[in-house]
Amino acid sequence: MSFFNTLFRTILDFIIPPICPICKKHILSPHGLCAECFSKIHFISRPFCDICGRPFEFDIPEETRCGSCCKKNPLYTKARSAFIYDSFSSKLILPFKHADHLELTPLLTNLLYQAGFDLFKETDLIICVPLHRFRYIKRKYNQADILAKALAQKTDIPYHPHILTRQRATVSQGHMKATERKRNVAGAFAIKNKATIQGKTILLIDDVFTTGATINECAKILLKNGATKVFVLTLARVIKVS
Numbered sequence: 144m145s146f147f148n149t150l151f152r153t154i155l156d157f158i159i160p161p162i163c164p165i166c167k168k169h170i171l172s173p174h175g176l177c178a179e180c181f182s183k184i185h186f187i188s189r190p191f192c193d194i195c196g197r198p199f200e201f202d203i204p205e206e207t208r209c210g211s212c213c214k215k216n217p218l219y220t221k222a223r224s225a226f227i228y229d230s231f232s233s234k235l236i237l238p239f240k241h242a243d244h245l246e247l248t249p250l251l252t253n254l255l256y257q258a259g260f261d262l263f264k265e266t267d268l269i270i271c272v273p274l275h276r277f278r279y280i281k282r283k284y285n286q287a288d289i290l291a292k293a294l295a296q297k298t299d300i301p302y303h304p305h306i307l308t309r310q311r312a313t314v315s316q317g318h319m320k321a322t323e324r325k326r327n328v329a330g331a332f333a334i335k336n337k338a339t340i341q342g343k344t345i346l347l348i349d350d351v352f353t354t355g356a357t358i359n360e361c362a363k364i365l366l367k368n369g370a371t372k373v374f375v376l377t378l379a380r381v382i383k384v385s
Contacts (some may be wrong), residue, residue: 164247165234184235185227187258187380195355195382196223217355219362220372224352225258226382228237236379240286240350251378252293259294259346259376266374267343268301269294272361273332275312290378291348298304307361308333308338309348316353324356332361341369352377 161173165180176184182247190199193211199209226232238244239251271287279285288304295302310333316324334340345365347358352375360372 157239164238164244164250165231166321174253176250183231185232187224187226194219194221196221196352197382198227217348218359218366218373219375221262222352222355222358222375222377223258223262224377225254226379228351228353228379228381232379236350236383241282243283245284245289248289249295252297254292255290255294255348255376255378256297259374261373262346262374262376263298263300265344265372266298266300266346268303268339269346269348270303270307271297271331272349272357273307273309274310274348277312287349290350293330294348294376300346303336303339306336308335316357320355322352324354325360328357328360332364337368340365342371343369343370344374346374346376349375349377350379352380354381 160169161171161175162168163170163175163177163180166177168177168179170177175181187196187198189205190201190203190207191197192199192212193206194208194212197209197211199207228236235247235251239247269291269293271285273287274282274285291304292302294300309331311331312330313327319327338363347361347365349358352358358375358377362375365373
């Protein structure tokens with residue numbers, strides 16, 4: 144069956160050549176980027192903070208924490224992101240998040256997989272940051288759910304989409320400061336099935352790590368209800384210059 148699938152894919156690619164999702168140029172293989180666009184994505188690699196994954200600008204020993212993590216001591220154990228969120232990488236995120244471009248799922252899932260590879264061996268189950276039902280109805284899908292489901296299939300780690308729920312509709316945080324974001328999400332999440340997370344290491348999936356307020360609040364409620372550790376994996380990470 145795989146032979147016929149490969150043959151069909153080859154014929155289809157010949158008739159309708161795959162294109163780069165950013166610049167729309169033809170590329171050799173589907174679900175990828177052209178070389179030029181790939182080079183413009185600022186992928187995150189070591190050295191970075193052992194806790195939040197913020198990249199350092201110089202070589203530093205592994206397991207080193209950044210100043211922010213030393214000061215705030217996040218509740219999640221580790222957070223990792225595939226690339227830095229900027230004006231160029233947003234051309235991948237925003238169409239996927241707001242414009243129904245779900246054909247980007249295989250590409251983005253592969254990038255998540257590479258960024259979180261070291262976390263999978265300790266992970267017991269995967270969940271995602273949930274949307275409130277009102278926002279879900281408006282948007283029609285949750286981009287974090289799409290990514291989490293695809294990653295679970297790729298890693299063979301169980302996915303539980305309804306354990307973590309958003310019990311309160313929060314205001315959009317796009318232009319909020321860190322303290323405002325923290326207040327906005329305080330008490331916004333709840334656990335639906337406590338037994339499922341008892342003693343488990345959870346991998347929490349979202350699209351963008353901005354200030355960490357949302358994922359820290361999610362980690363708080365997960366740990367409070369019996370999870371042992373919470374890892375976080377996002378596509379992109381906002382880096383603000385101090």
